[in-house]
Amino acid sequence: MPNATIESPPRQPRxxxxxxxxxxxxxxxxxxxxPILLASAGxxxxxxxxxxxxxxxxxxxxxxxxxxxxxxxxxxLFGEQPPRYPPDFETIQRDVIRxxxxxxxxxxxxxxxxxxxxxxxxxPARTISTVAREHDSxxxxxxxxxxxxxxxxxxxxxxxxxxxxxxxxxLAVAPDAVALPRTAVVGMDFSAASVRAARAAxxxxxxxxxxxxxxxxxxxxxxxxxxTKEHSRESYEALLENWRAKSDRETAxxxxxxxxxxxxxxxxxxxxxxxxxxxxxxDQLLAVADETGAHLIAVGTHGPGAIERFFIGSVxxxxxxxxxxxxxxxxxxxxxxxxxxxxxxxxxxxxxKPEEWATVLEKFSxxxxxxxxxxxxxxxxxxxxxxxxxxxxxxxxxxxxDKRVDVMLGDPQNHTRHLTRSIPRADDISIVAGAxxxxxxxxxxxxxxxxxxxxxx
Numbered sequence: 001m002p003n004a005t006i007e008s009p010p011r012q013p014r015x016x017x018x019x020x021x022x023x024x025x026x027x028x029x030x031x032x033x034x035p036i037l038l039a040s041a042g043x044x045x046x047x048x049x050x051x052x053x054x055x056x057x058x059x060x061x062x063x064x065x066x067x068x069x070x071x072x073x074x075x076x077l078f079g080e081q082p083p084r085y086p087p088d089f090e091t092i093q094r095d096v097i098r099x100x101x102x103x104x105x106x107x108x109x110x111x112x113x114x115x116x117x118x119x120x121x122x123x124p125a126r127t128i129s130t131v132a133r134e135h136d137s138x139x140x141x142x143x144x145x146x147x148x149x150x151x152x153x154x155x156x157x158x159x160x161x162x163x164x165x166x167x168x169x170x171l172a173v174a175p176d177a178v179a180l181p182r183t184a185v186v187g188m189d190f191s192a193a194s195v196r197a198a199r200a201a202x203x204x205x206x207x208x209x210x211x212x213x214x215x216x217x218x219x220x221x222x223x224x225x226x227x228t229k230e231h232s233r234e235s236y237e238a239l240l241e242n243w244r245a246k247s248d249r250e251t252a253x254x255x256x257x258x259x260x261x262x263x264x265x266x267x268x269x270x271x272x273x274x275x276x277x278x279x280x281x282x283d284q285l286l287a288v289a290d291e292t293g294a295h296l297i298a299v300g301t302h303g304p305g306a307i308e309r310f311f312i313g314s315v316x317x318x319x320x321x322x323x324x325x326x327x328x329x330x331x332x333x334x335x336x337x338x339x340x341x342x343x344x345x346x347x348x349x350x351x352x353k354p355e356e357w358a359t360v361l362e363k364f365s366x367x368x369x370x371x372x373x374x375x376x377x378x379x380x381x382x383x384x385x386x387x388x389x390x391x392x393x394x395x396x397x398x399x400x401x402d403k404r405v406d407v408m409l410g411d412p413q414n415h416t417r418h419l420t421r422s423i424p425r426a427d428d429i430s431i432v433a434g435a436x437x438x439x440x441x442x443x444x445x446x447x448x449x450x451x452x453x454x455x456x457x
Contacts, residue, residue, distance in 0.1 A: 022367040024344060024438055028337040029196065031203060031265060035063040037137040038115075039128045039162065042068065042100025044143050048177040050104050052326075053141045054112060055180045056171075056204065059267075060138055066105075066117045067131050068097040069124040094119045125161035132166050139200065144172040144326065160317060163301065169200040169330040174295075177326050180206040181295035184328075185288050187281060187315060188213045190254050190345050192338035193300025197330035198258070199265050201298035204328065208269035212292055213258065215251055215276045216284045251276050257345050282318045289325065298328040336363040343433040350430040357398040357405070357429055364431060365395040368439060372456045375409060375421060379449040388419055393453070396442065398426070405429070405444050407453055423451050 038053040057064045070093050086092070097119050105112040120127045132140050142159050159172045184205050186198045202211050255274045262272065277284040289297050301316040316329045332338050335356035340363065342349035351360050374389040391409035398405050405426045411417040428445040442453040 021369060021371070022363070024340060024367060024433065025261075026340075026367075028340060028363060029333040031138075031199060032060045032062065033138045033168075034136040035065045035138070036060070037128070037132050037135065037140045038064055038066045039124070039140060039142045040066060040068060040101060040104070041097050042102075042104055044175065046175045047104055047107055048175050049141050049143045049173045050108055050112065051178055052171065052173045052180070054108060056139060056141065059180065059203070062138055064112075064115045065131075065135060065137075066101055066115050067128060068101055068117065068119045069127045070094055070097060070119060070121045071124060072122070090121070094121075125165040128162055129165040129167070132168055137168060139204075140166050140168065140170045142170060142172050144174050144320070160320060163316065163320070163329040163331075167331055169196070169328060171204065172320060172327045172329070174324075174326045177295065180204060180209075181326065182206045182209045183212070183292050183294040184209070184296040184298055185212045185214055185285060185292065185294045187285050187297070187299040187319070188215045188258070189300070190215070190258070191300055191302065191332070192341040193302055193330060193332040195258065195261065195300070195341050195345065196333050197298040197300040197328060199262060200330050201296060201328050202262055202265050202270065202272070203267070204296070205267060205270055207267045209267070209271075210292065211266075211270060211272045212288060212294070213255065213272065213274045214285060214288050215255070215274070216281045217247065217251075217276065217278045219278055248276065254345055261341070261344055281315050282322065285319060286322065289323070294325065296326045296328055297323045298330070300330050300332065302332060335360050339363070339431065343431060343439065347433050348430060349433075350428070352428055354398070354400070354403070354426075357426070358400065360429070360431075361396040361398055361405070364439070364442065365393070365397075368393050368455065369395065371438075372412070373409065374452075374454045374456055375407065375419070376452040376454065377449065378452065381448075387421070390456070391419060393455075394418060396453070405451075407442075407444075407451070421451060 036053050036057045038049060040049055053064050070090065073089070098117060101117050102113075105115060105117075120131070128140060131137075140162065142162050144159055159170075163170045163172070181204065184201045186194070186201050188194050188198060198211075198213060205211055259272055259274075266272065275288060277288070285297055285299075288294070297319055299316045299319050301314060320327045320329070333341070335351065335353070336359045339349040339351055339360045349360075351357060370392050372390055373393050375387045375391070376384060377387055378384045388409060392412050394408040394410045396405065396407045403425055405423040407421040407423070409419045409421070423444050423446050426444050426446050430443045431439055432441040432443070433439045438455070440455055444451045
């Protein structure tokens, strides 16, 4: 059963609890981090990846680091003994990759020749992912190779494996790319991953370019349910029209909030357009890209499991295979940033994974520290009870070991009093924000009861 206690505070509340609060507009995902990570073995028909890496480094005012990866050579058993390789075989292969990369850098000029080059040994996707994290790379640039039947098999196209492993935006560059794209199309489902992809695409686009945000609605056919004696075709068509009108209003509001979120990242003179379409996501994205002459398609990826990817794929995977142009893929950001984006765009953030609660509650507390609240417990056996009203929020935390959420409140008039509400065995955490402003409610579900922290200002 959740409990609350009033006791002497472990720390002295500040005299003014409502100053210097973090606005909901503050991002926890820096748009520019460390260097551009160019993953290349020096092969390919063109220098496209090197050109783009150089252009992005100039745009972001960061350096470029080149990572070549020597894959373990396969051991195929023919007969009783495996083939024997020369003792210096790995060294020779490393030198081959390094020389190939250096020839590419020479073609770019003296500035590129200064880029540090490191040759690693191991699985390319895992290695690149590790290096990107260690160097806090802003973006990973890889080549978009030719598509073949092996692209659909484990161990096939490397770009697919990289984008599934890396925790930051990945730009797969088409062989004919020579500069930053002038037109980009972004698949937008208003998730945190798709917003991150839109931001990365916007920051990648050339000045005076065009960014087209495309939301694709699925086709819905409710006629079999309504073409009965009780429901006429006319009532079905009226229902469908009302649904479309409501959906259009909601989508327009989401696009308006998204444009506000993206505004600060737009290069000079870039135009942002929005489109809403119905149909298959891949088909509609490719159609818009063809109509606008887009040089880049950007999508977010939600990271499905390996089995799901193998059998049904994902939008990111299918775009990468069929785009015929450069593709930018962005995974979802860290939990606190994902929750912030959900609040900014949709007004709610539901965090169901306990491993994410600590960081989400930490940022929630920073944004709302000192705001006056009402603490309410709703239990089916006891009914709804207001336990406190008017105290200021001091913080909310999650203890992974005890699986407990603690909500701490303080009396603004009497600094010797505070209240701690402990919710054991929490099942779900959700946050609700106002249409135009800060958070309104924190909801913690535990079994059949729920605890509500509602802000009074």
